[in-house]
Structure formats: C-alpha cells, structure tokens
Amino acid sequence: MSAFVLAFRNDPAVTATEDQVAAWGTWFQELGSAVTDMGSRVGATTLLGSSAGANALSGYVLVDAADLTAATALAEGCPGLSYGGSVEVGELIAM
Template sequence: MAKFLLIYHGGGMPETPEEGEKAMAAWGEWYQGMGDAVVDPGAPVGKSHTVSADGHVENGGANPVSGYTVLSCDSYEAACAHAAKNPMVKDGSGSVEVAEMMEM
C-alpha cells in the first residue's frame, strides 16, 4: 500500500463553542470512516513562510497550508475518495490536495 499526504487549504476556526463541537464531531466521523487507512491523523498548522534560495522569507507562504493527514491506500483513486468526504470539502470552506509519498 502506498502512503498519501492530504494537504488542507482553507477552512477556518469555529467562532463559537457550539460550532467547535460540531466541527470536531464532523472531523471525528470522517477519521472514523477511514478506519485503518489513517496512518497519521495530522494536525492543523499555523501561518506558513516561504524561504527562497537568496534567503528571502515571504510571510504567508506561496500556497498557505492549513493542515495535513497521512493515509495508506491502494491507489490515488482511493485516497481522493477519502479526501472528497473531508468536512472542509463537503462544506465548501476549503480544499484537499492529495500527493503520493515516495519511499526513499
């Protein structure tokens, strides 16, 4: 089985405790539905910075990332099917990039 990195873009922080509980329940349900495919549930991430060869640091990053997850799946299709059910994708607040992790 291959490992796939799910990279989250967008989304947002809940504004109320009730919204937070609802969001956590949706994410928990999504993770539970993937079962053993979840290798690393990942985490949200803070503001990114892009460092270029000349040492310049751009705050905000070239393509801001909001979090990640690592899955083990038989194919890109399977990984993308899991990504399509992600709470951010379903509610339209963000997107999920899927990339196969290469073994070295």
C-alpha cells in the same frame, strides 16, 4: 498499498465551529485503519512562490490506499470541503 498525504487548505481567517470540529472527528473515525499518521493541524504559515493567492495549509494526515484514485475517494469525505476548504492528495515517494 501506497502512502498518501492529504493536505488540507483553508482560509486562515476561518475558525471552525463546534459542529465542524465534530464532523472532522467523525470523518477521521470513518477513515479508520487507512490512517497511518494522524498528522497535525497547522497554525501560522508563510507561503513562498507564485501561489500567493492559494488557501493556506491548515493540516495534514497520512493514509494508505491502493492508488491515487482510492486516496482521492477517501479525501472526498473531508468536512472542510463543505465550508470552502480544499484537499490536496499526493502520493508519498520512498527515499
């Protein structure tokens, strides 16, 4: 197993509805033991570099998966994808 970060990105002007918040809770339960760190939601952000038009970081979670393909499969269930958000999946490298 390897560790991966699922970084959630969304328009900072979007406020999740109660149904969307409930969908996130359900999805996290479905992820079950793959979650190693529930991470956090992210508030105000500052973006440096050439990606100024990108969606802002809105949260993250750490998961264990067999490989990048398996981690991506976990991310495909993210509720934010249904309302314009995105998920960046990255393998964590031990230091």
